[in-house]
Amino acid sequence: MVTPKRKDAQQLTELILDTARDLFTKFGVDSVSMHQIAKAAGVGQATLYRRYTQKGDLCLELIDDHFNRFKNDIEQLLASIHDQPVLDRLKAVFRRLVVFASDETALLKAIHISLVHNRCIENDKRTFFTSPPYMFLHSTLTHLLKESQDSGQTVPFDPAFTAHIYIASLAPFTLQHLSEDYGMSTDAIVEQLLRTLICPLFKPNNPE
Amino acid sequence: MVTPKRKDAQQLTELILDTARDLFTKFGVDSVSMHQIAKAAGVGQATLYRRYTQKGDLCLELIDDHFNRFKNDIEQLLASIHDQPVLDRLKAVFRRLVVFASDETALLKAIHISLVHNRCIENDKRTFFTSPPYMFLHSTLTHLLKESQDSGQTVPFDPAFTAHIYIASLAPFTLQHLSEDYGMSTDAIVEQLLRTLICPLFKPNNPE
DNA sequence: AATAATAGCGGACAATTGTCCGTTTGTCAA
DNA sequence: TTGACAAACGGACAATTGTCCGCTATTATT
Numbered sequence: 001m002v003t004p005k006r007k008d009a010q011q012l013t014e015l016i017l018d019t020a021r022d023l024f025t026k027f028g029v030d031s032v033s034m035h036q037i038a039k040a041a042g043v044g045q046a047t048l049y050r051r052y053t054q055k056g057d058l059c060l061e062l063i064d065d066h067f068n069r070f071k072n073d074i075e076q077l078l079a080s081i082h083d084q085p086v087l088d089r090l091k092a093v094f095r096r097l098v099v100f101a102s103d104e105t106a107l108l109k110a111i112h113i114s115l116v117h118n119r120c121i122e123n124d125k126r127t128f129f130t131s132p133p134y135m136f137l138h139s140t141l142t143h144l145l146k147e148s149q150d151s152g153q154t155v156p157f158d159p160a161f162t163a164h165i166y167i168a169s170l171a172p173f174t175l176q177h178l179s180e181d182y183g184m185s186t187d188a189i190v191e192q193l194l195r196t197l198i199c200p201l202f203k204p205n206n207p208e
Numbered sequence: 209m210v211t212p213k214r215k216d217a218q219q220l221t222e223l224i225l226d227t228a229r230d231l232f233t234k235f236g237v238d239s240v241s242m243h244q245i246a247k248a249a250g251v252g253q254a255t256l257y258r259r260y261t262q263k264g265d266l267c268l269e270l271i272d273d274h275f276n277r278f279k280n281d282i283e284q285l286l287a288s289i290h291d292q293p294v295l296d297r298l299k300a301v302f303r304r305l306v307v308f309a310s311d312e313t314a315l316l317k318a319i320h321i322s323l324v325h326n327r328c329i330e331n332d333k334r335t336f337f338t339s340p341p342y343m344f345l346h347s348t349l350t351h352l353l354k355e356s357q358d359s360g361q362t363v364p365f366d367p368a369f370t371a372h373i374y375i376a377s378l379a380p381f382t383l384q385h386l387s388e389d390y391g392m393s394t395d396a397i398v399e400q401l402l403r404t405l406i407c408p409l410f411k412p413n414n415p416e
Numbered sequence: 417a418a419t420a421a422t423a424g425c426g427g428a429c430a431a432t433t434g435t436c437c438g439t440t441t442g443t444c445a446a
Numbered sequence: 447t448t449g450a451c452a453a454a455c456g457g458a459c460a461a462t463t464g465t466c467c468g469c470t471a472t473t474a475t476t
Contacts, residue, residue: 008442009454033432044456049434116381117321129385155408161400164386165377173324174376177337182372192369200363200408216472217424241462252426257464 016041016048020058029059029106056114059107060131066107067133070100074140086148087202093144094166094198095190097137101170102179102186108172138163154201166197224249224256228266237267237318264322267315268339274315275341278308282348294356295410301348302374302406303398309378310387310394316380346371362409374405 019041023032034055038048052058074096081089101108115128128134138160145159170193178184184192227249231240242263246256260266282304289297309316323336336342346368353367378401386392392400 012455034434035432038456045433046435046437046457047455050454053434113321113325117325127385127389128381129389155403157404157408158400161386161390161392162404164382164390165401165404168379168382169373169376171376171379173336174372177335178369178372181337182369184369192366193373195363196365196370196373196409197405200365201404204412220425242464243462246426253463254427254465254467255425258424261464 012041012043012047013051016043016051017058017061021062024062024106029055029110054114056111059110059114060133063104063107063111063133066100066104070096071136078140086144086151087153087198090141090144090148090198091194093140094194098170098175098190098193099186101172101175102189105172105176109176112172134167137167141166148201153203155203157201162201169193169197220249220251220255221259224251224259225266225269229270232270232314237263237314262322264319267318267322268341271312271315271319271341274308274312278304279344286348294352294359295361295406298349298352298356298406299402301352302402305345306378306383306398306401307394309380309383310397313380313384317384320380342375345375349374356409361411363411365409370409377401377405 016037020032020037023037023040032055034048035045037058038045041048052061074093077092077096078089081092112128115131141163142159145157145162148154149157149159175189178189179186224245228240228245231245231248240263242256243253245266246253249256260269282301285300285304286297289300320336323339349371350367353365353370356362357365357367383397386397387394
């Protein structure tokens with residue numbers, strides 16, 4: 001049976017990713033067009049589009065390393081403080097999450113636009129909400145929220161639903177707005193988010 | 209001095225809006241291109257683009273009537289229940305808001321994409337966050353939240369910040385996800401939102 | 417009414433996104 | 447080696463978005 005694969009395919013993929021990374025850092029994600037990436041990498045448009053149908057897909061790939069680091073951070077963090085109260089763990093995860101979102105605003109915006117927009121056009125399976133990063137975040141938050149819920153320290157709420165809402169409120173454009181137009185530092189945003197979204201779910205800190 | 213204005217300009221604007229409305233309801237907002245609208249209305253592209261640089265701008269105009277009705281609803285609603293507790297008023301506004309967002313998903317998605325995306329490209333003054341609808345919502349919610357805060361019934365939080373977060377969590381794509389993929393009815397979404405975002409801000413319902 | 421002046425129309429044009437198909441190139445069988 | 451086969455390359459092509467500029471039509475003036 002004949003199932004040949006080119007060995008240079010993988011090399012081209014890496015060439016494309018490297019080129020895109022370069023152009024993005026040089027000119028900014030928004031100013032770089034798909035054709036520009038293809039041309040700079042010296043490949044045909046189809047070669048690029050066959051791998052990444054939209055800039056968002058490419059960004060998702062580029063952010064992968066960063067996200068894996070972030071994921072490991074979260075897992076280590078959770079392991080290192082597994083004996084602390086669940087509220088503290090939630091806060092820690094949230095803080096790390098906001099920092100990640102702030103660090104990666106440029107790529108995240110492109111991802112958000114492409115994937116969310118795409119979702120709107122066709123009923124593709126590949127949506128923002130089914131991407132591995134989203135699912136990891138959602139599952140991590142849901143677990144912590146469920147534990148909080150089960151521990152009886154909170155008012156009643158639906159953990160999975162609440163996790164969706166938490167992530168929605170961290171949309172890159174929201175954060176950008178709060179930071180640039182509204183003049184809040186990342187720390188201030190974290191503090192307010194904890195105060196507004198998380199702490200109130202827990203029953204009075206100064207117990208009866 | 210000579211400052212002639214064409215009187216047919218306004219008529220063309222209305223022709224464009226009517227045409228767009230028709231095409232949108234016939235084929236869906238996403239499937240209709242700007243040129244298609246111009247052609248169907250029998251005007252040049254520039255005539256269309258001079259009025260609305262993006263589909264989102266057009267949608268913002270189209271939604272205007274609906275939004276004004278919504279705005280009046282909210283104002284009447286608030287007037288009719290001005291003597292009820294602020295928590296109840298907040299809940300009522302929120303419920304009406306979610307219903308509006310669910311009814312107008314199609315247009316709101318297009319608006320969201322264009323305005324939020326545009327914001328990302330150039331530092332235009334005209335952003336999603338400075339559009340009249342956003343500002344009305346934000347100011348209405350902020351007032352109610354501030355009143356709640358001042359009445360001493362709540363935990364401490366920043367009303368304006370919280371209003372931003374509330375609106376962010378109602379992004380059309382989030383609602384669509386919760387409704388279509390997650391299978392929640394509008395009522396269920398409202399209930400969970402109130403339970404997750406609003407009620408917890410208020411001190412124990414069963415007072416000490 | 418005739419004229420001057422300009423607001424603003426319209427379609428051609430440029431740029432970007434996304435697709436298709438003829439051709440290349442690596443792999444396996446003989 | 448060589449030949450056959452298909453994975454996958456590349457650039458031409460179509461579609462959509464967004465811009466520019468010559469020309470028309472309306473209005474104020476005489």
